[in-house]
Structure formats: structure tokens, C-alpha cells
Amino acid sequence: MKVSFFSTQPYDIKFFNECNEKFNFDLEYFEPNLDEHTVNIIEEGTDAICVFVNDKLNEGVIKKLKKRGIKYIALRNAGFNNVDLEAAKKYEIKVCRVPAYSPQAVAEHTLAMLLTLNRKTHKAYNRVREQNFSLNGLLGTNIYTKTVGVIGTGNIGRVFCKTIKALGTNVIAYDLYPNEELKKEGFQYVTLEELLKQSDIISLHCPLTPETHHLINKQTISLMKNGVYLINTSRGGLINTLDIIDGLKSKKIGALGIDVYEQEDKLFFRDLSETIIKDDKIQLLLSFPNVLVTAHQAFFTEEALTQIALVTLDNLRQLSNSNSIDNKAAELV
Incomplete structure (x- = not known):
């Protein structure tokens, strides 16, 4: 099988090449994101493409993939909001994903962001390097006994609930489909409105769908406690950026x-240090002293990347052998 990769970074090449020793596929790597223009670089004889979160697979792209003989679209991530599944079904292209790779990786990064914001360790690090040992401006609060609201309790949200509970917090959760395991362990599910009103800290762990798009907006922000901490390691589109900026301004x-951002496809996974960024919203967010932005790195651990590569390649192996995947959560079309 010949597989063309898009949005490729050096670490993708490293981990996929290592894991490919088990499969012996013909792997070809392209750095650009996949869109209606870059789809034309796919060579004849390619059986599958492997894509990531910022690749755009609308009907126009999928139609061109079909013309080029592509049989399989493999997502090396869990979310699939960037893929027109109806179009894939129409053109008879199988679509698979990695439904769970390392929920611990994302949950741990969420905790790291929370603790960094609260205790301002990023600022303390920079100060001490400049021989400034003052504590002024570094005051935090105890996470212990705080109420943490977790929106979305799938694989990652479930792990984060247990992780943050270990710090002695009061965890409440909201999900359209409550996790029975968490309920048995005593975790409390509440309505979204109750969660927004009660939480000192809110962490987002839900997929991006038409229903969750801009879940955090002017109205939902108005329900929150004054001074609430908000962490998003899920999808950028869950937050209305202009509304969150207003919420920061009003305190x-x-x-x-945030480890994700609405317009991250134009920014993340590339070095723009010598570039004038024209996105005023991200520039404004970066100007706030109480905002921490990381560039979609929550998944970025050795364990997660190994699992992503293994599952992605095995999904393609199963599809090529039997046109189906044992783990039905991995098979989208």
C-alpha cells in the first residue's frame, strides 16, 4: 500500500517510519496541509492519504481524491470535524481515525496549563533567569477544594476527572451521554447551566460539532463565576474568540x-517567529498576562505518537485486507 501524508512534521516521519517496520507500506510525506490545491501533488498509484486536524477534506477535495484513485482516508487523530463524511460515503472512500491514543497525555497537559496559570511558574522562570527573585505578581490560589467543571467525559475527559479529583477538588461534569464508570465512582453529573454557575475552573473535553460550536460564548460566559479559570485542550471552535476576549477584559x-484556537490552521505547527502575524485576535490574546497559549501540543508525548502511528497503520492494514476495522469506533465511513 502506498500512503501519502499531509501536514507532515519531522516527528511524524520519525514515529511512522519506526512503526512502519511492522507493515512495510510505501510512505510518502508532504509538508503542506491538504486542500483543493495541494491535493494535486498526490502521485498515481497512491492508495491512501493520512491527514491531521488542520487538513480540509470538503466535498471538492474528496471528489479529487476519488479521481486520483484514493481508497482510504486515515486520520491520525480522534476528531473528524474537518472531514465531509457524507461526501466520503458518496464517493465510496473509507475513512478511519484514532479514537483513543493517550488520553493521559492530553489530561496531563490540561493539568499543566491549569497549574502554570494559577501559580505563574512560566513568569517565575523568566524572572529568575533575569535575577529577579521578587514574588510580587506571582500570587496564586489553592486548587484544593475548588469546584472543577468538566465538559465532555469521553476518554480524555474521564481521565482528567480522575486526575484533577486527586488534588482534592470537587469535580462536576456535563455530557449528553454520561460515563457510567464515572457515575459508579461517585462523580456528579449536572446540567450545563449548573456547571457554568458552580465551577471555579472549567475544562473543555468535547468534540467540535454543530451543536458544540461556540459553546463558550457571551451568553454562557455571563453564567460563569467572576474570575473563573477556563482551559481548552479540545478544539478551538468550542470558544467564540471575540466573546472570550470581552470576558478577559471585563475580568x-x-x-x-488554550492549546487550540479557532484559526490555528494558519498558525500552528510552523515557525512564524520572523513573520508579521495578521491575526489580530491571537495577538490580542497573547497580550493578556493571564492567558497561556500552547500550539496544539497536548497530545505530544512519545507514548501518544507511537500509539497514533501504530493504530493508523493498522487501521489501513485492516481496511486493505477486509474493508473493515475490528474497532468500530475507528471506522467512520
């Missing part, structure tokens, strides 16, 4: 940690 939002 309704006490601190914001």
Missing part, C-alpha cells in the same frame, strides 16, 4: 489556557 474570565 469575568480570571485566566484562560
